Every structure is written in C-alpha cells, then in structure tokens.
Amino acid sequence: MAFEYAPAPESRSIVDIKPSYGLFVDGEFVDGRGTSFKTINPATEETLAEVAEASEADVDLAVRAARRAFRGWSRMSGKERAKYLFRIARIIQERGRELAVLESIDNGKPIKESRDVDVPVVAAHFFYYAGWADKLEYAGLGPNPQPLGVAGQVIPWNFPLLMLAWKVAPALACGNTVVLKPAETTPLTALLFAEICQQADLPPGVVNIVTGASSTGQALVSHPDIDKVAFTGSTEVGKAIARAVAGTDKKVTLELGGKAANIVFDDAPIDQAVEGIVSGIFFNQGHVCCAGSRLLVQESVADEVMAKLKRRMGTLRVGDPLDKNTDIGAINSREQLDRIRELSEVGESEGAERWSPACDLPTSGFWFPPTVFTGVTQAHRIAREEVFGPVLSVLTFRTPAEAVEKANNTPYGLSAGVWTEKGSRILHMASQLRAGVVWANTFNKFDPASPFGGYKESGYGREGGRQGLAAYLKGAQG
Ligand code: TAP
Numbered sequence: 001m002a003f004e005y006a007p008a009p010e011s012r013s014i015v016d017i018k019p020s021y022g023l024f025v026d027g028e029f030v031d032g033r034g035t036s037f038k039t040i041n042p043a044t045e046e047t048l049a050e051v052a053e054a055s056e057a058d059v060d061l062a063v064r065a066a067r068r069a070f071r072g073w074s075r076m077s078g079k080e081r082a083k084y085l086f087r088i089a090r091i092i093q094e095r096g097r098e099l100a101v102l103e104s105i106d107n108g109k110p111i112k113e114s115r116d117v118d119v120p121v122v123a124a125h126f127f128y129y130a131g132w133a134d135k136l137e138y139a140g141l142g143p144n145p146q147p148l149g150v151a152g153q154v155i156p157w158n159f160p161l162l163m164l165a166w167k168v169a170p171a172l173a174c175g176n177t178v179v180l181k182p183a184e185t186t187p188l189t190a191l192l193f194a195e196i197c198q199q200a201d202l203p204p205g206v207v208n209i210v211t212g213a214s215s216t217g218q219a220l221v222s223h224p225d226i227d228k229v230a231f232t233g234s235t236e237v238g239k240a241i242a243r244a245v246a247g248t249d250k251k252v253t254l255e256l257g258g259k260a261a262n263i264v265f266d267d268a269p270i271d272q273a274v275e276g277i278v279s280g281i282f283f284n285q286g287h288v289c290c291a292g293s294r295l296l297v298q299e300s301v302a303d304e305v306m307a308k309l310k311r312r313m314g315t316l317r318v319g320d321p322l323d324k325n326t327d328i329g330a331i332n333s334r335e336q337l338d339r340i341r342e343l344s345e346v347g348e349s350e351g352a353e354r355w356s357p358a359c360d361l362p363t364s365g366f367w368f369p370p371t372v373f374t375g376v377t378q379a380h381r382i383a384r385e386e387v388f389g390p391v392l393s394v395l396t397f398r399t400p401a402e403a404v405e406k407a408n409n410t411p412y413g414l415s416a417g418v419w420t421e422k423g424s425r426i427l428h429m430a431s432q433l434r435a436g437v438v439w440a441n442t443f444n445k446f447d448p449a450s451p452f453g454g455y456k457e458s459g460y461g462r463e464g465g466r467q468g469l470a471a472y473l474k475g476a477q478g
Contacts, residue, residue: 005317008324010111015102017188020050023058023211024194026065027204032058037213039187042108043321043330043365051187054210059179059219062208066150066177067225069205074147074175078134085130085173087200092123095196099189103161104321106188108330108366109284111322121446122165125464128448129169132469136174139466141476147175148251148472149227152220154241156233157183157332158287158388164190166452166463167230168207174472176228179208181220185333187211218244226250228472232289235412235457253461253471255289255453257386258414260435261407262292262443265400266301268419272441274308277392280417280443282316282328282370286390287336289458290415292443294383296403299396306374306394313370314357328390331366340368340389347373347382352393378409386412400425404432413455417443436462 020036022029032052039048054062073081092099099122100114109118136145151171155163160182171178182190194209210216214237221229222244231241232255245252262280264273280292297305321329331337348354352373361367368389376383376393383393397403407416416435418426430438436454439445446452451467453459461471470476 005325010322012101014098017048021191022052023054024209025062041105042332045364051211053212054216056219059210062179062210063223063225065205066179066208070177073177073206082130082133084202085126089123089126091196091199103189107186108321108332110326110329118162122161125165125169125448129173133173139469141470141473145473151176151178151228152226153178153180153230154217157186160186161189163232170468171472176472177206181210181217184213254459256459258289258458259386259410259412260290260292260415261294261296262417263296263403265420266298267421273419274312276443278312281392282390283444287388292417295394296397299398302396316370318359331368337366343387350380352376408434411457414458
C-alpha cells in the first residue's frame with residue numbers, strides 16, 4: 001500500500017520555452033529552410049513549441065560550418081579546448097535545475113531522475129572529457145593522436161541531454177567538430193545546450209544542432225563531408241546506417257538496443273535485489289537500452305522474490321513528471337505507448353501471466369502502469385524483443401549454467417546484472433555473459449570513466465572512459 005503523499009510539484013517557471021525554435025548553425029540560431037514540427041509534453045499532450053525541421057540544405061550548411069570550425073578547433077591546444085569544456089560543464093551545473101525541468105517537460109521522465117541522474121551525469125561527462133583534452137598523448141592511443149574531423153551524431157529520445165553529452169564531450173575533447181541531430185520528440189534540451197555553447201563563447205561552428213525527424217538524420221549520416229558517424233538508437237535504424245556508410249571511409253560507432261538479463265541467485269540479498277530489479281526495469285519508464293527487462297530468478301527463491309517485487313511495485317507512484325514524489329513518469333510518445341501496449345497484448349495471448357498494481361493513470365497524456373509477466377518462456381516475444389517500456393518478463397533457472405545459457409540467448413548483448421553474495425560467482429558470471437556491461441549487486445550505474453557499449457546486435461564501439469576517446473581519434477582502437 002502506498003502512503004498518500006501531498007503533491008510536491010517542481011515549478012516550471014524556471015524554464016522559458018519559446019514559441020518557436022530555429023536551428024543552431026555556426027554559433028547562431030537560424031531559420032530552417034524546411035518545414036517545422038511540434039514538440040509536445042507527453043504528460044499532458046500540450047504543444048510546447050514549433051521546431052524547425054532541417055532540410056538537406058540546412059544539414060549541408062551545418063556540416064560546412066563544422067568543417068570551417070574544424071581548422072581552428074583542431075589546432076587549438078588541448079589545454080585551451082579543455083577550458084571551453086570545463087566552462088560548459090560548470091554552466092550545465094549552474095543551469096542544472098532549468099535543464100532538469102525542461103528535460104522532464106519534453107521527455108516525460110520524473111524530475112527526480114532528470115535532476116539527480118541525467119543532469120549530474122551530463123555535467124560529469126563534460127568534466128571528465130575536459131580533463132582528457134590536454135592529455136590525449138597519454139591515453140595509450142598513440143604518441144600523436146589526431147582528431148577525425150567533422151562528426152555527424154544522431155541520438156534518441158530516452159536520455160536526450162545525456163546522449164548529447166556522451167557524443168559531444170569526447171568529440172570536442174579530441175578536437176573534432178560536430179553536427180548533432182536530437183530525436184524528433186525531444187529537441188528542447190539540445191537547443192538549450194546550444195544556448196550554453198553561446199554562453200561559454202564556444203567558437204562558432206564547433207557545435208551545430210539540426211533538429212528534425214528521420215530524413216534529417218539520413219541527410220546527416222549520408223553527407224559526404226562527414227568523417228565520423230555516431231549513432232544511438234534502434235538496431236533497425238543502426239543497420240540501415242551501417243549500410244548507408246558501407247564503402248565510405250567514415251568511421252562509425254553504433255549504440256543500439258538491448259534485452260538485458262538481471263540474474264538473481266538464491267544467495268542474493270533479496271531485498272536489495274528487489275530494489276535493483278525495480279530500478280533496472282522501471283527507471284526512466286523502462287526507456288533504457290540497458291534496462292534489466294528479463295529477470296532470471298533462481299527457482300528456489302522465485303516465490304519470495306515475486307511476492308516482494310509485487311509488494312514493491314505497489315508502492316511506485318505513476319504520474320506528473322514534475323512531482324518530486326513521482327517514480328514513473330509519462331511514456332515519451334503515443335507511438336511508443338502503442339508499441340508497449342501491442343507487445344504486452346502479445347505477451348498475454350502467447351500465454352504469459354500479466355500483472356500490474358492498481359494505479360490511477362492520468363486521463364490525458366501517455367501512460368503505462370508498471371507491469372510484470374510471469375510464466376514467460378524464451379520463445380515468447382516479450383522475452384526476445386525490446387519493449388522499451390515499464391514491462392518486465394520473468395523466467396526461472398536452476399543452475400548457473402542454465403542462467404548463462406538463458407541470459408546469452410538473445411541477439412543483443414549490451415548489459416546484464418548478477419545478484420549473489422559470492423564474489424567468485426560474480427567473476428565467473430561476468431566472464432561468461434556476452435554483454436558490454438555486467439553490474440554486480442547493483443544495476444543502471446553510470447560513470448563517465450567507465451566504457452559502455454554492446455556486443456552483437458547491440459552495436460559496436462564504446463562510449464565513455466578512455467575507450468570513448470578512441471572513437472574520435474585517427475587510427476585508435478578502443
Ligand atoms: P530510432 O528510431 O532508431 O531513432 C534514433 C535517432 O535516429 C532519432 O534521432 C531518429 O530520428 C533518427 N533516425 C531515425 N531513422 C533514421 C535514419 N534512417 N537515418 C538516420 N537517423 C535516423 O530509435 P528511438 O526509437 O529514438 O530510440 C529507441 C532505441 O534506441 C531503442 O532500441 C534503444 O535500445 C536504443 N538506445 C540505445 C542506447 C545505447 S547506448 N545502446 C541508448 C539509448 C537508446 P527521429 O527521432 O525523428 O525518429
């Protein structure tokens with residue numbers, strides 16, 4: 001039973017959303033030559049702003065601006081580049097509340113997550129890569145590391161500002177210039193970041209932001225004067241991009257989907273594991289590429305884990321993203337809500353048992369209750385496909401070998417979780433799991449010093465850490 005909490009809304013008066021936005025090219029906001037689109041608040045369906053949709057010609061102007069800026073930026077000493085990155089990091093901290101509120105309004109994520117996770121990790125990324133800018137020759141990536149040139153970067157809507165930071169900070173630290181396309185449904189924090197670049201006096205053209213939909217992304221990744229493509233998004237689009245750049249000399253990193261196993265052994269601290277299961281799948285409405293969407297629980301503790309998990313799910317608060325007590329906010333778009341609904345219905349029709357706690361969902365906006373499926377087999381679509389929503393599939397296992405086999409039985413390989421009190425078992429499991437990140441007795445922990453990326457259909461290349469530099473330097477291997 002959840003306690004009744006009085007509403008604790010964060011004020012939105014700190015953000016100033018303009019009625020319309022242009023593109024950020026060569027250090028200035030300019031009108032696009034194409035049409036425009038609306039960005040809405042997914043919690044209320046209210047239109048927030050009209051945003052320019054960059055045409056091929058706009059993308060070309062942005063790439064040209066980035067190319068011109070590359071000459072000066074790449075020749076600047078690392079120490080000087082670092083000053084700009086430190087300045088950006090500090091402004092992000094200073095304007096943290098504004099960024100967090102805007103992110104929650106445009107994306108639907110709870111304010112406590114945008115305030116306590118997204119924005120601090122964004123600032124940490126800029127601080128971290130600012131620190132590398134004048135030390136590149138000591139990164140173990142060759143004696144005279146050289147930037148690639150102009151990077152075309154395309155990001156998704158689930159962590160709009162954080163994905164921007166993962167892309168922009170290492171690129172700039174290494175001396176590249178960038179043209180970035182945010183997702184169609186979440187352009188606003190990227191545009192506020194453009195203002196921050198102006199505030200930091202970043203030389204014009206070093207960062208360019210082209211808003212738009214998939215055609216803008218296509219124009220960017222296929223532009224002939226891009227040296228590097230960095231993409232985060234779905235496996236399907238990632239494959240299309242890999243095909244589009246095949247045969248060119250563009251360097252590519254792809255961060256794609258996932259279907260992570262969160263594995264709970266019978267000797268795990270169960271209460272702690274239940275918290276990890278909840279944050280693993282319900283953090284950010286489950287719109288997380290590395291979400292622990294497949295719970296593998298050892299049969300002997302399955303009943304206990306499920307009873308505690310359901311009780312805990314009953315205390316999750318779903319609702320207004322700007323309420324500081326909210327645990328689960330709005331689904332980012334109607335399209336995504338439809339996909340979650342469809343896959344959940346498939347789960348039921350394939351014979352799995354569906355359960356959600358009783359919760360009142362708001363009447364407008366896009367909402368989905370925290371949901372768990374039991375009796376799931378590996379053949380079920382909800383066990384194989386990425387739902388990208390607050391939906392957990394539960395499978396059981398008897399032996400560690402069976403857990404490894406089931407965990408690895410997926411075309412993805414981004415992350416995994418292991419819950420056990422035995423250190424030796426953690427090490428054994430980590431060596432067996434085909435996943436880029438394995439968390440032990442925790443989940444969804446992010447640090448800029450730690451590389452992140454996938455195996456198999458989860459993509460290639462690494463972001464974060466020293467390895468994240470390699471993706472933006474000539475001849476370097478991560
Ligand atoms: P996508 O549909 O793949 O979109 C990602 C970005 O690519 C968006 O900016 C999108 O524009 C753009 N885009 C779409 N089609 C394109 C094309 N043909 N060429 C170039 N750009 C194109 O993914 P999504 O629905 O936004 O995000 C969810 C997916 O991202 C999930 O599968 C999730 O696992 C994955 N993801 C992975 C990671 C990591 S680190 N591995 C992190 C976050 C998300 P529009 O917004 O206009 O469609």
